[in-house]
Amino acid sequence: MNDRKLGIAALALAVVMFWQGWGLEAPFSYEPLGPRAFPLLIAAVMAVCGIVLVVKGGGQSEPNPPGASLRIGAMFLVIVGYALIYQPAGFIIATALMTMLVGRLFGGGWLKPAVCGVLGSVLFFFLFDRVLDVVLPLGVLEAWL
Incomplete structure (x- = not known):
């Protein structure tokens, strides 16, 4: 149900x-x-x-494994935080930070999520903002970009 x-x-x-x-x-x-x-x-x-x-539908769902409810709540808070800092911090910083935190929630260390977050947010910024002309907020990096 x-x-x-x-x-x-x-x-x-x-x-x-x-x-x-x-x-x-x-x-x-x-x-x-x-x-x-x-x-x-x-x-x-x-x-x-x-x-x-x-x-x-109609099948019964299994209960969450131990700790999953806490990670789900943390993911919700990460998304709310991303929405709150997106405009003032800018796309690159907000997305890099969000990616790092999500990587940690899924069991990654600090290095790989940090590298992927920074590289991914920079690449996506230039793809969308410069190549596809989708205006993204620069935030605190406005002086350098």
């Missing part, structure tokens, strides 16, 4: 996302799809997944 409950919750969230995303309009057109395409696409994917869970 847990899968069906999750499916119903996903469908409800997809409806809310679709309703909120439909009203998004940019004051000027800077890309062909506009700002509503991404939330509507995510809402559609979430609705399909919710339907699959409702139709196919």
Whole structure:
């Protein structure tokens, strides 16, 4: 029954996302799809997944292994922290920090998540901001970039 409950919750969230995303309009057109395409696409994917869970669901889920609930809560806090520091710190610093913390939550040491976080955030920044012209916040690195 847990899968069906999750499916119903996903469908409800997809409806809310679709309703909120439909009203998004940019004051000027800077890309062909506009700002509503991404939330509507995510809402559609979430609705399909919710339907699959409702139709196919019904199995009982296993309890979380020891310590998993704590890691889930920590992941939630990492995501909230990422959202809070994204604009002032900038994409590169916020994403590197978030990647390092997520790497630690999944059992990595400090070195590999740090290297992957810094390299990945720098590469994705230049890919999106400079190559694809998706404006990302520079934050504290504005003077150097």
